[in-house]
Amino acid sequence: MGTQAAPAASEIAAVGVIGAGQMGSGIAQLAAAAGCGVFLLDSDPAALSRAVASISSSLGRLVSKGQLSQAACDDSVKRIKCVSDVQELRGVDLVIEAIIESEDVKKKLFVELDRITKPSAILASNTSSISITRLASATSRPSQVIGMHFFNPPPIMKLVEIIRGADTSEEVFSQVKSFSERIGKTVICSQDYPGFIVNRILMPMINEAFWALYTGVATKEDIDTGMKLGTNHPMGPLQLADFIGLDVCLSVLRVLHNGLGDNKYSPCPLLVQYVDAGRLGKKRGLGVYSYRRNSSSVKP
Numbered sequence: 001m002g003t004q005a006a007p008a009a010s011e012i013a014a015v016g017v018i019g020a021g022q023m024g025s026g027i028a029q030l031a032a033a034a035g036c037g038v039f040l041l042d043s044d045p046a047a048l049s050r051a052v053a054s055i056s057s058s059l060g061r062l063v064s065k066g067q068l069s070q071a072a073c074d075d076s077v078k079r080i081k082c083v084s085d086v087q088e089l090r091g092v093d094l095v096i097e098a099i100i101e102s103e104d105v106k107k108k109l110f111v112e113l114d115r116i117t118k119p120s121a122i123l124a125s126n127t128s129s130i131s132i133t134r135l136a137s138a139t140s141r142p143s144q145v146i147g148m149h150f151f152n153p154p155p156i157m158k159l160v161e162i163i164r165g166a167d168t169s170e171e172v173f174s175q176v177k178s179f180s181e182r183i184g185k186t187v188i189c190s191q192d193y194p195g196f197i198v199n200r201i202l203m204p205m206i207n208e209a210f211w212a213l214y215t216g217v218a219t220k221e222d223i224d225t226g227m228k229l230g231t232n233h234p235m236g237p238l239q240l241a242d243f244i245g246l247d248v249c250l251s252v253l254r255v256l257h258n259g260l261g262d263n264k265y266s267p268c269p270l271l272v273q274y275v276d277a278g279r280l281g282k283k284r285g286l287g288v289y290s291y292r293r294n295s296s297s298v299k300p
């Protein structure tokens with residue numbers, strides 16, 4: 001068990017963000033804007049270039065709206081260092097992991113992080129559904145492992161769901177809560193059960209929308225319009241699934257299905273087929289809808 005005192009939130013000066021995709025790039029932006037030095041790591045150099053471009057344009061939009069000075073924007077961008085070697089994270093106070101939703105791959109990374117980072121570092125995962133307790137068990141510091149679940153896109157969405165693993169210490173929980181508040185988020189706390197709070201409730205709805213489409217109940221547009229105007233959701237479940245990533249939705253449903261053992265969580269075959277076909281949603285330009293320019297397919 002880890003016995004080192006974890007840093008106070010005000011002392012969290014250096015943050016490692018692993019995975020520079022949709023989530024990691026937004027999380028890096030938030031940490032940099034809060035004044036932290038950020039090491040952003042991805043195994044794919046192209047993802048790092050895309051992340052830097054997306055962070056610059058996201059902060060640039062705040063400048064053009066008068067919500068951020070050009071100097072503060074430039075300083076935030078400068079605070080982000082893109083790296084390709086996990087060794088560069090050895091001095092950080094907090095690591096936020098946002099790589100692909102695979103327990104095996106995440107566990108391997110946590111073993112490496114445990115070996116490399118300083119003993120007091122907190123290791124957080126942005127997993128949508130994987131057990132924090134099991135990720136923590138791959139390390140020698142389970143009291144310093146915690147779930148920090150952001151929502152997409154992180155700079156806009158106000159929520160962070162914090163998940164306590166079986167051994168997460170009270171101190172680490174309160175450090176991460178304070179840090180989340182420092183970067184402008186509202187915190188909810190979940191115990192470590194499959195899907196935590198939000199995905200436990202959201203993913204069955206998304207899956208049901210796929211079943212409705214698959215069984216011919218209605219068109220994708222009518223399913224989404226129905227849920228938007230009938231339940232006052234800002235976007236329909238199929239469009240939301242495209243924004244989340246269909247691969248992420250499928251992974252979460254499999255975790256719910258395996259972990260809770262109820263067939264109601266069994267992923268709809270249409271969702272499985274889209275993922276098999278590489279239709280992963282907005283990030284790939286094609287999911288339930290097409291996001292490609294000049295596409296004949298209707299956008300939501």
Ligand code: NAI
Nearest residue numbers: 019021022023042043044047098099100101127128152244
């Ligand atoms: P993404 O596919 O956009 O990005 C993942 C990035 O991780 C890619 O750039 C990939 O190159 C990199 N990567 C994969 N394996 C790696 C490794 N071993 N080392 C370093 N980099 C690696 O995925 P996204 O959507 O950003 O999701 C990331 C995590 O966040 C997942 O665990 C997902 O469940 C979770 N999440 C996703 C949300 C969403 O709406 N997409 C919302 C909340 C959590």
